[in-house]
Amino acid sequence: MTTNVPVIDSHHGTPATGKPNFLNCSSGLMSWAGTLDHKRIGVMYLVGTMIAFLCGGLFALLVRLHLWEPHGMLFSNADYNQIFTLHGAFMVFLFVIPAIPGSLGNMVLPLMLGAKDVALPRLNLLSFYLWLTGAILATLAIVLGGFDTGWTFYAPYSLYTNKAVVTIGLAIFVLGFSSIFTGLNFIVTVHKLRAPGLTWFRMPLFVWALYATSLLQVLATPVLGITVLLVAFERLYHIGIFDPRLGGDPVLFEHFFWFYSHPAVYIMVLPAFGIISELVSVHSRKPLFGYKLIAFSSIAIAIISFLVWGHHMFTSGQSTYAMFAFSFLTFFVAIPTAIKEFSWVATVWKGSIALNSPMLYTIAFLIIFAIGGLTGVILGALNVDIHLHDTYFVVAHFHYVMMGSIALAFFAGLHHWWPKMFGVMYDETLAKIACGIIFVGFNLTFLPQFIMGSRGMPRRYATYVPDFEAYHRASTIGAMVLGSGVALMVFYLVASLLSGKKAMQNQWGGVTLDWHTPTPPPLENFDHPPSVTTEVYDYSTLDLRTTQTPVS
Amino acid sequence: MSHDGHHSVVIPAPGPEFLPHTVAHHFDTPVQEFQAAKLGFWLFLATEILLFGGLFAAYFYYHEAYPETFRLGGHQLDWKLGALNTSVLLLSSWTMAMGVRSAQTSQKKKLLVYCGLTVLGAAIFMVVKFFEYKAKYDHGLFVFPEMFHGYDTATGQLPWFKDYHGVMAGVPHGHLFFAIYVTMTAIHGLHVLIGAGLILWVMKGAAKGRFHAGYFLPVDLVGLYWHLVDLIWIFLFPLLYLVP
Amino acid sequence: MLALLIQDPAKINYIEKPAPRPEVDAFGQLEKLASTFHDVDGLFYFTYAVCIFFFVLITGVLVFSCVKYRRKTFDQPPASNTTHNTPLEVVWTVIPLIIVMVMFAWGFAGSIDMTTVPYEASRNAYKASAKQWNWTFSYPNDAAKSYNEVWMRVGKPAQFTLESSDVLHAFYVPAMRVKRDIIPGRFQTVWFTPTDIGEYHLFCAEYCGENHSTMYARVHVVSEADYLKRPWDLWEDDTPEKAVKSAASLYSSLCSTCHSINGAVGVGPTWKGLFVKGPDGKITGKQRDVLVKGEKQTITVDDAYIMESVRSPDAKRAAEFPNGGMAVFPPDQLDDRRLKGIIEFMKSLAEK
Ligand code: HEA
Ligand code: HEA
Ligand code: CUA
Numbered sequence A: 001m002t003t004n005v006p007v008i009d010s011h012h013g014t015p016a017t018g019k020p021n022f023l024n025c026s027s028g029l030m031s032w033a034g035t036l037d038h039k040r041i042g043v044m045y046l047v048g049t050m051i052a053f054l055c056g057g058l059f060a061l062l063v064r065l066h067l068w069e070p071h072g073m074l075f076s077n078a079d080y081n082q083i084f085t086l087h088g089a090f091m092v093f094l095f096v097i098p099a100i101p102g103s104l105g106n107m108v109l110p111l112m113l114g115a116k117d118v119a120l121p122r123l124n125l126l127s128f129y130l131w132l133t134g135a136i137l138a139t140l141a142i143v144l145g146g147f148d149t150g151w152t153f154y155a156p157y158s159l160y161t162n163k164a165v166v167t168i169g170l171a172i173f174v175l176g177f178s179s180i181f182t183g184l185n186f187i188v189t190v191h192k193l194r195a196p197g198l199t200w201f202r203m204p205l206f207v208w209a210l211y212a213t214s215l216l217q218v219l220a221t222p223v224l225g226i227t228v229l230l231v232a233f234e235r236l237y238h239i240g241i242f243d244p245r246l247g248g249d250p251v252l253f254e255h256f257f258w259f260y261s262h263p264a265v266y267i268m269v270l271p272a273f274g275i276i277s278e279l280v281s282v283h284s285r286k287p288l289f290g291y292k293l294i295a296f297s298s299i300a301i302a303i304i305s306f307l308v309w310g311h312h313m314f315t316s317g318q319s320t321y322a323m324f325a326f327s328f329l330t331f332f333v334a335i336p337t338a339i340k341e342f343s344w345v346a347t348v349w350k351g352s353i354a355l356n357s358p359m360l361y362t363i364a365f366l367i368i369f370a371i372g373g374l375t376g377v378i379l380g381a382l383n384v385d386i387h388l389h390d391t392y393f394v395v396a397h398f399h400y401v402m403m404g405s406i407a408l409a410f411f412a413g414l415h416h417w418w419p420k421m422f423g424v425m426y427d428e429t430l431a432k433i434a435c436g437i438i439f440v441g442f443n444l445t446f447l448p449q450f451i452m453g454s455r456g457m458p459r460r461y462a463t464y465v466p467d468f469e470a471y472h473r474a475s476t477i478g479a480m481v482l483g484s485g486v487a488l489m490v491f492y493l494v495a496s497l498l499s500g501k502k503a504m505q506n507q508w509g510g511v512t513l514d515w516h517t518p519t520p521p522p523l524e525n526f527d528h529p530p531s532v533t534t535e536v537y538d539y540s541t542l543d544l545r546t547t548q549t550p551v552s
Numbered sequence B: 001m002s003h004d005g006h007h008s009v010v011i012p013a014p015g016p017e018f019l020p021h022t023v024a025h026h027f028d029t030p031v032q033e034f035q036a037a038k039l040g041f042w043l044f045l046a047t048e049i050l051l052f053g054g055l056f057a058a059y060f061y062y063h064e065a066y067p068e069t070f071r072l073g074g075h076q077l078d079w080k081l082g083a084l085n086t087s088v089l090l091l092s093s094w095t096m097a098m099g100v101r102s103a104q105t106s107q108k109k110k111l112l113v114y115c116g117l118t119v120l121g122a123a124i125f126m127v128v129k130f131f132e133y134k135a136k137y138d139h140g141l142f143v144f145p146e147m148f149h150g151y152d153t154a155t156g157q158l159p160w161f162k163d164y165h166g167v168m169a170g171v172p173h174g175h176l177f178f179a180i181y182v183t184m185t186a187i188h189g190l191h192v193l194i195g196a197g198l199i200l201w202v203m204k205g206a207a208k209g210r211f212h213a214g215y216f217l218p219v220d221l222v223g224l225y226w227h228l229v230d231l232i233w234i235f236l237f238p239l240l241y242l243v244p
Numbered sequence C: 001m002l003a004l005l006i007q008d009p010a011k012i013n014y015i016e017k018p019a020p021r022p023e024v025d026a027f028g029q030l031e032k033l034a035s036t037f038h039d040v041d042g043l044f045y046f047t048y049a050v051c052i053f054f055f056v057l058i059t060g061v062l063v064f065s066c067v068k069y070r071r072k073t074f075d076q077p078p079a080s081n082t083t084h085n086t087p088l089e090v091v092w093t094v095i096p097l098i099i100v101m102v103m104f105a106w107g108f109a110g111s112i113d114m115t116t117v118p119y120e121a122s123r124n125a126y127k128a129s130a131k132q133w134n135w136t137f138s139y140p141n142d143a144a145k146s147y148n149e150v151w152m153r154v155g156k157p158a159q160f161t162l163e164s165s166d167v168l169h170a171f172y173v174p175a176m177r178v179k180r181d182i183i184p185g186r187f188q189t190v191w192f193t194p195t196d197i198g199e200y201h202l203f204c205a206e207y208c209g210e211n212h213s214t215m216y217a218r219v220h221v222v223s224e225a226d227y228l229k230r231p232w233d234l235w236e237d238d239t240p241e242k243a244v245k246s247a248a249s250l251y252s253s254l255c256s257t258c259h260s261i262n263g264a265v266g267v268g269p270t271w272k273g274l275f276v277k278g279p280d281g282k283i284t285g286k287q288r289d290v291l292v293k294g295e296k297q298t299i300t301v302d303d304a305y306i307m308e309s310v311r312s313p314d315a316k317r318a319a320e321f322p323n324g325g326m327a328v329f330p331p332d333q334l335d336d337r338r339l340k341g342i343i344e345f346m347k348s349l350a351e352k
């Protein structure tokens, strides 16, 4: 990749400092387990959520292998049901929701604000331990008989099935509070700890996105908390709220669940939007197109997303008025998102584009998210959704947004801030290869699912009619390709920690405050209290001597 | 945690019976610390309200679906006891507010007295609640010991709902009202207990002299929490005891 | 639970008799439509085209930019530093808005058609009862029922009333573009007009537990003449052999999701060995441990016990299944005549 470097050699630029930093300022297990430093907590989140992702991915591979044969290849039906539930629950509650805010958010948000830490460091550590407790409880639930309800826990099945539903309910309750506390902390930090001169409209868009996410976390998650609590009560002492045999209404459960879980999809995706906004600008070395609109659209999405939950229930027999409103608002929420997508593309246009690995992941995101989002719009059309609801079309839609977009944005951010966090660089060539494998494997896995879904293949099927065999097999092969790409990525990232070469002080040439501190940052982030005097993303201020931007 | 080389701001104690307060290292000023904690706490209170919001939604939904059940069920509650508890909580909210004021004006003794009164209020509330629950138990409207026994899926007969006197006979799903009543009031009761515990913790700090005009943040926050507990009851009382 | 990497042999019934492969429409996406709901396909293809348009546009711009504006020197500045272009921003807000409003109106109108049952359909009312994990259909003005198979007249609008006695299920016939959740305790309906003679899949599209994926039924759309032969009521039991044969097929559509006949334990006990053949060829019931209100008793299996197991299974539960779980079949779902046939079938399994 450094073949055609005309101006400078690869060792030019300021390398990362050898001064004490947050990684080596103290050592020993307790210095991590009891740390209040947002960066260490971020690293712990990173390790935790990555492990959760790999476990979830492992379950996904089992799901795909099983579906190689129409009558199922590996498991009994009952076991298959547990595997896909585990896959969904791990991915959603232990990975996508906490991953970006917990790891990259924790790491970068105070740096971007020029703060010494988040506002409430103790609460931050508590969030992490709540996450860990949730993860342990979820794992315990597997041992205690597993759970086979699907990640949606629809009543009344979740009330009758003879499995560890209460344990996993408890896990979700605890994880919910972990998420709430992270959000709360970020809101306070953004309000109270901005560096002098850092006005709201000078904040990087990652911060804006995390802020909007936090609002959702604080306002939507409690409803999930009470919902799982009610399910637990229902199972333990049969209050009858969701149990039709006792006069309860299972549809009420669906309303409760989606009142949280629809905003939750934006809890997952807004931080990803933030990362993409950041990276598009840095790697095109161009101010973001339509900064204010992107910032406001995050808030708009956050607000509207509270009003569309009914689009998951178009076949459950809602009133015509409800259908009307939910469908209308669903289409409406697509507009701020469309604005974002177009603004990103316009930023890339006529930029100075460095095709390094974070940028490749970003471009993969932009392409995949267009498909994922637009298929969401298809699902918002009332009569079309009647046909497509609960088929693999929906499965493909949400994997395009959750795996193809959010997970890839997370990887993009990870590659972008990896040198900042650890002061080392991974192998760029391998990184580009892995990105390619993941992109191809991903599309091979999920494009066939759109087709079989629109031809009527229902989801959550352990066995299927032979008509769909060819699609399922293509999808399984794709998943294997995808899995090997992910494995490669984990490999070179870990390898870089052991023997990576030193990263540059400002590896990519960013101008936000996170690149103004030493790499890796010292314990309280800044050697000198920072203050901001320029507009955000103003690359004329970039000191090219601090950076060695790989040229491709 | 030691943060060598960084000097944190210290708020001096106003008198010998008080302790100074050290501002956390990552804040520049005491005001910043105070405001951050306060904003965070308000957000936390919002989540508490939303948590109860789910329960209220369920209440309204079933009130709509089974109006008769809720009417009859409401009659089984003793509105006089409910009203008594309402006034106890209102009074305790006042004593708590006075406690916060005493902290702000560095009146250590008064702070302890007012907090003590508030805890007393919490205790009275819980005792009254106990008698109310006991009455439900005696009438077989909520047989606590049998709460966790399953139920007969064919007949839908619940072990905890016996209704010895048949007061709910003739209305559909009579147990629903009591299920919602007990769930809501028990979760609220738990909040009362947590609140009382927090006030006791404040008293412990107050006795040591931690809170004074320069630093009263924990007292302020616990006070807010206690007002929230009170506020939720203000909604629960009419909905459960009066509206039906 | 993960230890069970083995396949349960007695579970799938639709694999043995695969349905004809669904035909595909011109675009290659949707299965051939066999009802009057053209709107669904029209809107689907419209949105599909919109998606492809925007996808191509976005990918095109990105790929072009990456090629043309790639950073070739270390300090190459961007070709432009524009951060605003109000007309452009208005355009890309308003055009998507118009497009999605079209989709909304079109989809809403279509869904009104799909949920408003016309008078003619309501006069041709079927009932579909879903339970874990099978379907029972009753016919307009006809006492007979059929299981996991349903016959309909071509060209005649029909309504299905949906009911569930346990958990959520969903009635889904892809070729007809209809789907509706079935909610215990709620009244739900779907309607459609089958337009083409043929056989179609009916899936359960709402997750309902272990055998959700095998909760499958076949929709036969037949001509008026064929319909009048009442194919769903072909139950022959003039001779014991015929009864066993009819019952065997009923078994495979109704009971085989939970009971095996080869000794494998499924959701319920196997039927193998329920009856045994003595040395004299006489068939008698086996000794069996049951739980009556939780108390263990030993009984001898006989016709009455079987009848009771089907009508009120919880009265005497098989001791290995203390939690029960047997689906109840009252007489209006499984009449005595057929139940007797099933008992004959069980007896025919007896071995020495
Ligand atoms: C993070 C995850 C995420 C995100 C971001 C989205 C985004 C969207 N989703 Fe998705 N969705 C899920 C996760 C997500 N979804 C999940 C998990 C489920 C299933 C849950 C389950 O049942 O298990 C689901 C299911 C789901 C359904 C229910 C399907 C069903 O079960 O029947 C619907 C229906 O309306 C829907 C719609 C949408 C819409 C309109 C958007 C919009 O926000 C998309 C907006 C984006 C774009 C529009 C693309 C970019 C813009 C352009 C390329 C410009 C051009 C645009 C236009 C012309 C409009 N989603
Ligand atoms: C963030 C969310 C997320 C992500 C990233 C994924 C990722 C993937 N999902 Fe997931 N999926 C869901 C969320 C997600 N999924 C949800 C919510 C459901 C619905 C569940 C329900 O219905 O209740 C679902 C359902 C679902 C189904 C449908 C099951 C069914 O309905 O019957 C399928 C089937 O193909 C599937 C496949 C995959 C695949 C192949 C991936 C791949 O992208 C995974 C790629 C990752 C890897 C392959 C990891 C690599 C691992 C290794 C290399 C092994 C190393 C391991 C260790 C060291 C431990 N998923
Ligand atoms: Cu019945 Cu799924």
Ligand SMILES: [Cu+2]
Binding pocket: A261, A262, A265, A308, A309, A311, A312
């Ligand atoms: Cu949604």
